Amino acid sequence: MEGVFVNSLETGNPEAGLDTIRLKLLAKRDDIEIMTQTVLPNAVFWVTPADDQETLEFFFIFDGSVELALDGELRKLLPGDSFYVTGIKEDILLKTEQETHILYVTNRPVFESLFGFHDDLTRLLMRINDKDHYTFSHSKNVMRYSVKLLEQLKDEYNGVSVDDMVVAALFHDVGKCFIPDEILKKTDELLPSEYRYIMRHPVDSARLLRKNFGERVAEIAQNHHERIDGSGYPLGLTSDEISLEAKIVAVADVFDAMISDRGYNVPKEPVDAALELCSMTDKFDKRVTSALYALAVSEEPDCIGGA
Ligand SMILES: [Fe+2]
Ligand SMILES: [Fe+2]
Structure with missing residues (x-):
């Protein structure tokens, strides 16, 4: 569907989430999803390997902070920092200290899976x-x-x-x-x-x-x-x-x-x-x-x- 789609605070975009992470879907086309991710303080979460080697997941921290476990070391990412993940073979561990807001763009239908559509x-x-x-x-x-x-x-x-x-x-x-x-x-x-x-x-x-x-x-x-x-x-x-x-x-x-x-x-x-x-x-x-x-x-x- 072509056109311009505006999101505002009043738009009431669909949300899904786990105990510590809440995703809000801002835009979607085919398998591409653009979301905001709100992560609670002291949360641990993972980016997991995808079945498809073409998968790319991009994260931009716009407030709070994220500690990223890379090669056994924790690297702290601050507002304005970003990282992306593609072709990984093992889980990538992430931790927050305070509530953190992340822009999350992926071509893997994460939001859709969280909604539990596939199985039941x-x-x-x-x-x-x-x-x-x-x-x-x-x-x-x-x-x-x-x-x-x-x-x-x-x-x-x-x-x-x-x-x-x-x-x-x-x-x-x-x-x-x-x-x-x-x-x-x-x-x-x-x-x-x-x-x-x-x-x-x-x-x-x-x-x-x-x-x-x-x-x-x-x-x-x-x-x-x-x-x-x-x-x-x-x-x-x-x-x-x-x-x-x-x-x-x-x-x-x-x-x-x-x-x-x-x-x-x-x-x-x-x-x-x-x-x-x-x-x-x-x-x-x-x-x-x-x-x-x-x-x-x-x-x-x-x-x-x-x-
Ligand atoms: Fe209909
Ligand atoms: Fe209908």
Whole structure:
């Protein structure tokens, strides 16, 4: 995503950390992360070897001090000093005497790992819940509707794994964890600079999912805001370039937003929302919206709608 992104003290950038170290994410693109690191007094911490020899980690001390263990000797670094680490084979030990603030730039996704995204589905889901309860319940609803729609459309798809659909739909918005809180929860119209954060979330969702679940799941998550006329984001793909699964999640996503109470909207009745989506033939796949309408008018009480 191109553009200028401003961080101020009020921006509320995402934070993660351990007992003695707190990281604040200032900027991120692909695996490059730029953070501030706040280290408590008398803390000991390490820079560890990376799997990838291309990894580079840069530290600039802007207040406090750091003692760096180099060749068995402690070297004291003061404000204005910096060091970088690349291709190390062993841990590098660091110590602080007082609270210390460090600018930390790395092409190794440290922040992302601290968030615990890679390993544990439950933690991933809990992270969404901590960040924004609406996104958490929305994620579960989108999964439920997507699976129902997939069942309705089983003659249209070939070899689509329901498991892939469950994972992609459940975690389609997980990239929102990188959006500052006050932008994610803002109910007024977003500024263009704020909207750019929103536009990045499908790419971040895909990147997080790709590592564990592969390209197919990643594609579904990345394309859930694409529209068949090319007016969506992040890439402006058109119908032929979007999988049926991504088109299903797109419909389930908007449908849930239309029928849910998000605190600033009047929720629609499921049948009305489905009918409105059916009329948006330039945006959504007709097969999917027709299937949704059929579900919405069905007599199965828990079929669609509700929490
Ligand atoms: Fe989304
Ligand atoms: Fe969503």
